[in-house]
Amino acid sequence: xxxxxxxxxxxxxxxxxxxxxxxxxxxxxxxxxxxxxxxxxxxxxxxxxxxxxxxxxxxxxxxxxxxxxxxxxxxxxxxxxxxxxxxxxxxxxxxxxxxxxxxxxxxxxxxxxxxxxxxxxxxxxxxxxxxxxxxxxxxxxxxxxxxxxxxxxxxxxxxxxxxxxxxxxxxxxxxxxxxxxxxxxxxxxxxxxxxxxxxxxxxxxxxxxxxxxxxxxxxxxxxxxxxxxxxxxxxxxxxxxxxxxxxx
Amino acid sequence: xxxxxxxxxxxxxxxxxxxxxxxxxxxxxxxxxxxxxxxxxxxxxxxxxxxxxxxxxxxxxxxxxxxxxxxxxxxxxxxxxxxxxxxxxxxxxxxxxxxxxxxxxxxxxxxxxxxxxxxxxxxxxxxxxxxxxxxxxxxxxxxxxxxxxxxxxxxxxxxxxxxxxxxxxxxxxxxxxxxxxxxxxxxxxxxxxxxxxxxxxxxxxxxxxxxxxxxxxxxxxxxxxxxxxxxxxxxxxxxxxxxxxxxxxxxxxxxxxxxxxxxxxxxxxxxxxxxxxxxxxxxxxxxxxxxxxxxxxxxxxxxxxxxxxxxxxx
Numbered sequence: 001x002x003x004x005x006x007x008x009x010x011x012x013x014x015x016x017x018x019x020x021x022x023x024x025x026x027x028x029x030x031x032x033x034x035x036x037x038x039x040x041x042x043x044x045x046x047x048x049x050x051x052x053x054x055x056x057x058x059x060x061x062x063x064x065x066x067x068x069x070x071x072x073x074x075x076x077x078x079x080x081x082x083x084x085x086x087x088x089x090x091x092x093x094x095x096x097x098x099x100x101x102x103x104x105x106x107x108x109x110x111x112x113x114x115x116x117x118x119x120x121x122x123x124x125x126x127x128x129x130x131x132x133x134x135x136x137x138x139x140x141x142x143x144x145x146x147x148x149x150x151x152x153x154x155x156x157x158x159x160x161x162x163x164x165x166x167x168x169x170x171x172x173x174x175x176x177x178x179x180x181x182x183x184x185x186x187x188x189x190x191x192x193x194x195x196x197x198x199x200x201x202x203x204x205x206x207x208x209x210x211x212x213x214x215x216x217x218x219x220x221x222x223x224x225x226x227x228x229x230x231x232x233x234x235x236x237x238x239x240x241x242x243x244x245x246x247x248x
Numbered sequence: 249x250x251x252x253x254x255x256x257x258x259x260x261x262x263x264x265x266x267x268x269x270x271x272x273x274x275x276x277x278x279x280x281x282x283x284x285x286x287x288x289x290x291x292x293x294x295x296x297x298x299x300x301x302x303x304x305x306x307x308x309x310x311x312x313x314x315x316x317x318x319x320x321x322x323x324x325x326x327x328x329x330x331x332x333x334x335x336x337x338x339x340x341x342x343x344x345x346x347x348x349x350x351x352x353x354x355x356x357x358x359x360x361x362x363x364x365x366x367x368x369x370x371x372x373x374x375x376x377x378x379x380x381x382x383x384x385x386x387x388x389x390x391x392x393x394x395x396x397x398x399x400x401x402x403x404x405x406x407x408x409x410x411x412x413x414x415x416x417x418x419x420x421x422x423x424x425x426x427x428x429x430x431x432x433x434x435x436x437x438x439x440x441x442x443x444x445x446x447x448x449x450x451x452x453x454x455x456x457x458x459x460x461x462x463x464x465x466x467x468x469x470x471x472x473x474x475x476x477x478x479x480x481x482x483x484x485x486x487x488x489x490x491x492x493x494x495x496x497x498x499x500x501x502x503x504x505x506x507x508x509x510x511x512x513x514x515x516x517x518x519x520x521x522x523x524x525x526x527x528x529x530x531x532x533x534x535x536x537x538x539x540x541x542x543x544x545x546x547x548x549x550x551x552x553x554x555x556x557x558x559x560x561x562x
Contacts, residue, residue, distance in 0.1 A: 038494070091358070092359065093359075113316060119379070132354040139346035153426075158316075163428075173346075211352075212360060220382070220384070226539045241525070
């Protein structure tokens with residue numbers, strides 16, 4: 001089985017978010033980049049499926065050379081090969097178009113994306129990609145089991161979950177539940193050494209079309225100071241929530 | 249010209265987020281001087297369909313033949329009814345986020361998600377959205393003739409306008425490429441996405457057996473229960489309750505955090521709440537920097553008192 005995992009390189013979840021150039025550019029200075037957490041659940045699932053069913057796991061990233069350390073980490077976790085489409089995507093449409101172009105020429109049995117990236121939170125690439133490839137799309141996928149050519153899938157819905165069957169190929173937007181947090185893999189020394197020599201192919205691309213334009217970023221207003229209430233006076237808290245905040 | 253809005257129901261009733269999306273669509277339609285058309289495909293009753301008018305829908309297209317999880321047929325339904333739509337609005341649900349991007353690619357329409365304001369200009373459409381897990385706000389423009397907007401949860405509120413909307417029934421031929429085998433409802437609880445109040449607890453509670461008081465407080469307030477990541481990782485609470493950057497992002501009117509220190513990843517998932525209350529033994533807990541109200545104290549003493557006081561209020 002030929003599995004492709006689309007990986008996004010994002011600021012570490014603990015990173016402080018700042019902008020430069022009057023809010024136009026994300027300030028990457030001193031920021032540690034990691035595999036998008038939702039993609040990491042998908043990558044781990046891909047490794048498990050490969051171990052069960054055989055096949056190959058390819059990771060694919062749209063980005064300039066600065067995303068390569070994160071791609072090497074995905075290789076160290078166990079992906080077999082990596083494709084980097086050498087362009088700085090401007091929006092989800094431009095990312096999805098680049099991925100679709102490559103995957104049209106190099107079809108996969110299963111395409112795994114994250115339900116969103118934890119930086120821009122667009123959550124659109126997986127669905128767009130599925131439409132461009134004319135494949136089914138299952139978003140917020142939190143369970144996947146494949147045998148032969150068919151898959152049993154669960155996806156989260158508001159208020160419960162939905163059970164789905166589908167034939168390969170299809171695209172999923174993965175999240176926690178696809179694998180458990182405890183199943184995520186930390187690269188070991190052997191994996192890191194092997195990752196250095198695994199193939200990372202750079203594909204050139206042109207025609208970077210975008211449909212939306214980011215104007216600027218700002219940080220949300222800081223909240224006022226926290227009003228502390230004495231632990232012996234819980235009645236006051238209830239009164240504040242009722243009369244001042246008017247939320248109960 | 250029109251503003252189109254996606255609707256979603258649960259057990260026959262439209263979700264609150266749907267009425268919010270219709271309200272938003274109605275405000276946006278005023279800017280453009282046009283009408284709001286709602287698209288429903290959940291086989292809702294005529295009485296229920298009519299309620300969309302209360303929030304500003306002028307017309308409802310009620311389609312039969314689309315299964316909820318079938319994004320392909322739903323996309324087709326929208327594509328065939330959107331030719332004159334300027335803007336297509338989606339509430340923030342798992343299903344809408346499966347359909348909207350497909351539709352965006354199909355129509356080659358620019359898409360913006362997590363949107364928190366009505367357009368500040370309409371040519372091109374400019375809006376504000378949440379980005380970087382709510383650690384930043386972004387102004388973006390949509391450069392295409394048709395624009396797709398997915399709202400952030402609980403960001404806009406309900407605006408009643410009392411239209412008497414027309415209902416038009418249409419039939420869609422399913423071209424499903426997946427089989428929906430069924431849905432499982434999370435056991436009798438208020439869903440986190442829809443909850444106006446959330447009572448959440450962390451490792452400070454010391455063990456799963458101590459959640460009774462959290463559930464009691466939540467029941468009393470008509471609230472949903474949630475938990476921090478470590479608590480769901482150790483298995484004290486189900487994963488569906490995990491709120492935070494890698495769990496669910498929530499935006500209730502009131503978020504009560506009991507025994508949660510307030511790591512940056514947790515705050516990223518909850519800082520869109522209108523009011524936050526922290527209860528923690530550690531006065532240095534980062535949550536106190538983010539919260540509106542706080543009590544430094546032992547959850548096992550404070551929560552029972554809180555339950556007593558709220559009972560008095562009710």
